[in-house]
Amino acid sequence: MIKRPQNITRRLALAGASIAIVLGGAISPAWADRAAEDYIQGILDEAFVALNVENEDEKLDALAELVDKYVDERRVAIFTLGQYARRITDEQKEEFIPLFKKYATIVYQDALSNYSGEHLVVTGSVDRSERDIIVNSKVANARPGDQWAEIVVHWRVYRNRDGSMNVLDAGAENIWLALEQRSQFTSVIANNGGGQKGMDALIKQLRDQVGA
Amino acid sequence: MRGYFLQACAAMTLSVVILGGTAHAQLSNAGNAETLSEDLQKAAQTPTSDVPDPWEGFNRKMFATHMFLDNNLLVPGAKAYRAVTPAKGRKGIRKFLHNARTPSILINDILQGEWKRAGKTTSRFFVNSTVGFLGFADPAAHLGIESHDEDFGQTLASWGVSSGPYLFLPLLGPSSIRDGIGAGVDIAFDPLIYIDTDPARFAQYSRAGMTGLSVREPLIEPLEDIQEKSLDYYASLRSFYLQARKREINNGRTTYDDLPDIGEFEEFDDLE
Numbered sequence: 418m419i420k421r422p423q424n425i426t427r428r429l430a431l432a433g434a435s436i437a438i439v440l441g442g443a444i445s446p447a448w449a450d451r452a453a454e455d456y457i458q459g460i461l462d463e464a465f466v467a468l469n470v471e472n473e474d475e476k477l478d479a480l481a482e483l484v485d486k487y488v489d490e491r492r493v494a495i496f497t498l499g500q501y502a503r504r505i506t507d508e509q510k511e512e513f514i515p516l517f518k519k520y521a522t523i524v525y526q527d528a529l530s531n532y533s534g535e536h537l538v539v540t541g542s543v544d545r546s547e548r549d550i551i552v553n554s555k556v557a558n559a560r561p562g563d564q565w566a567e568i569v570v571h572w573r574v575y576r577n578r579d580g581s582m583n584v585l586d587a588g589a590e591n592i593w594l595a596l597e598q599r600s601q602f603t604s605v606i607a608n609n610g611g612g613q614k615g616m617d618a619l620i621k622q623l624r625d626q627v628g629a
Numbered sequence: 630m631r632g633y634f635l636q637a638c639a640a641m642t643l644s645v646v647i648l649g650g651t652a653h654a655q656l657s658n659a660g661n662a663e664t665l666s667e668d669l670q671k672a673a674q675t676p677t678s679d680v681p682d683p684w685e686g687f688n689r690k691m692f693a694t695h696m697f698l699d700n701n702l703l704v705p706g707a708k709a710y711r712a713v714t715p716a717k718g719r720k721g722i723r724k725f726l727h728n729a730r731t732p733s734i735l736i737n738d739i740l741q742g743e744w745k746r747a748g749k750t751t752s753r754f755f756v757n758s759t760v761g762f763l764g765f766a767d768p769a770a771h772l773g774i775e776s777h778d779e780d781f782g783q784t785l786a787s788w789g790v791s792s793g794p795y796l797f798l799p800l801l802g803p804s805s806i807r808d809g810i811g812a813g814v815d816i817a818f819d820p821l822i823y824i825d826t827d828p829a830r831f832a833q834y835s836r837a838g839m840t841g842l843s844v845r846e847p848l849i850e851p852l853e854d855i856q857e858k859s860l861d862y863y864a865s866l867r868s869f870y871l872q873a874r875k876r877e878i879n880n881g882r883t884t885y886d887d888l889p890d891i892g893e894f895e896e897f898d899d900l901e
Contacts, residue, residue, distance in 0.1 A: 492892040493891060493892075495892070496889075523858070524858060527854070527858065543885055545885055545886075545888065549890065549891075551885050573888075573891065575891070575892065585891045586891060590873075590876065591872065591875070591876045591883045591884075591885075592869055592872040593872065593888070595891060596868060596872060596888075596889070597865055597868040597869060597872070599868075600681075600864045600865065600867060600868035601859060601860050601861045601864045601865055601868070604861045604863070604864035605860055605864075608861075622860050626860055
């Protein structure tokens with residue numbers, strides 16, 4: 418990194434902030450992205466309300482609504498096709514994306530349902546770039562001795578050109594859902610003849626899976 | 630019970646290490662030897678650099694064998710084990726089995742030059758084998774001597790041996806060439822296998838069996854859940870394993886540098 422004089426004020430401010438954070442007992446990287454953290458905490462607060470809904474169907478509906486509102490499923494869908502994303506037809510793409518949305522919603526509902534009654538709170542964030550931010554969270558006030566209390570849940574935030582944000586991926590302990598989905602989908606395509614033929618097979622299997 | 634996915638993630642990192650104990654019984658049922666050797670030959674000709682799983686054909690056959698054994702042996706066994714033991718008892722058994730692995734952990738501590746850890750391992754073994762009632766309890770942890778795990782795969786890694794291709798072995802689960810060899814060597818570190826008497830053999834096999842059940846039992850629901858949600862269970866497990874291993878290679882530190890970009894970030898290059 419090149420040291421420039423105008424950075425000194427910023428550095429001092431950062432150093433001051435770091436000391437304040439350390440004194441406060443929390444650990445947070447200096448390159449944290451406050452806006453992305455607030456964005457995720459807002460979603461987690463909404464999720465907390467949704468997760469406390471008694472009726473199971475209503476709870477799942479509320480979670481589906483959150484996923485639809487915040488996750489950029491189209492972008493993730495294309496990502497999960499890996500190298501095949503460029504080799505399939507537009508019709509296949511348009512057929513795949515809504516199916517993926519359904520699939521991703523089920524996966525998120527399932528993952529989040531496990532946190533029923535718990536409140537996830539943001540613990541910090543790391544910028545991969547200005548537009549690609551990892552926000553970390555943990556269960557608040559976890560019961561002592563709960564072995565899952567220490568698990569870090571990550572959220573991958575994407576900042577759009579206009580400054581608005583979306584969620585791209587979620588993970589735990591550095592194991593990410595979209596990466597696992599890409600592994601599955603590209604494997605299904607490859608093992609069914611690859612390319613457009615393989616894509617047809619994936620669409621069919623996905624349709625069976627989500628019951629569409 | 631909550632956190633199936635998360636539990637599975639955490640368990641995935643552990644199970645590979647712990648299952649080393651069951652390696653005795655596994656390699657016999659390898660299916661059709663001819664097609665397997667063809668698979669391996671094909672794999673050897675595949676460039677490994679950008680393929681995460683160059684031995685996929687071979688691995689998928691091993692996976693099929695594993696699924697057969699898992700459905701017919703491990704899962705029913707683990708369910709029966711859960712039915713007849715209280716949760717606290719199972720926790721004690723897990724601790725006992727871990728304590729019984731101490732000699733192997735100690736050798737690996739020493740081979741890695743981790744003298745402090747070796748000292749801890751020795752103290753833990755003496756405290757837990759005596760006051761800890763043969764290891765069923767863990768008073769050493771209360772004394773501040775926390776447990777840790779080592780295996781020969783990790784020792785090889787610390788010596789700079791790269792993991793080699795992804796490898797799936799029946800009952801052992803997801804692994805790599807390095808860790809698969811490591812599991813074999815860890816068996817050689819076990820003093821029990823050098824005692825050639827019936828009681829020793831009995832102890833050895835029952836310990837291997839118990840380890841299998843003890844590891845599989847908490848994974849019944851998490852793995853069932855992943856399998857149910859998955860289009861390609863083999864690829865799901867492989868991805869979870871490879872992602873978890875990346876973290877292990879970084880000694881448990883979480884790094885976000887090698888995550889792939891999601892979406893067309895390049896369109897914003899001029900803005901960054």
